[in-house]
Amino acid sequence: MPTSQPEESRSIDDHATPDALLHSAPAQGVTPEDLVMAAGRDITPATLAWARRKLETEGHAAVEKLLP
Numbered sequence: 001m002p003t004s005q006p007e008e009s010r011s012i013d014d015h016a017t018p019d020a021l022l023h024s025a026p027a028q029g030v031t032p033e034d035l036v037m038a039a040g041r042d043i044t045p046a047t048l049a050w051a052r053r054k055l056e057t058e059g060h061a062a063v064e065k066l067l068p
Helices: 032-038 045-058 061-066
Strands: none
Touching (some): 045 061
16 A cells, blocks of 8 residues: 555645755764664663763764664
8 A cells, every 4th residue: 555645635835855954863963872862772871881882983873873
């Protein structure tokens, strides 16, 4: 069953979001808390330590691997 709407049922204001606005990364740097939450884990001292290590070794790519 197709999920897209036929052209005639779309609103005049309905338009595609420009690619430049579609991103998963925050404008600021990624924090360990951001990385833990993106991984779907609870924030604990152990998961924060894991996230700090990931950010130190992988940098911003660590969150992009979770949220492409």
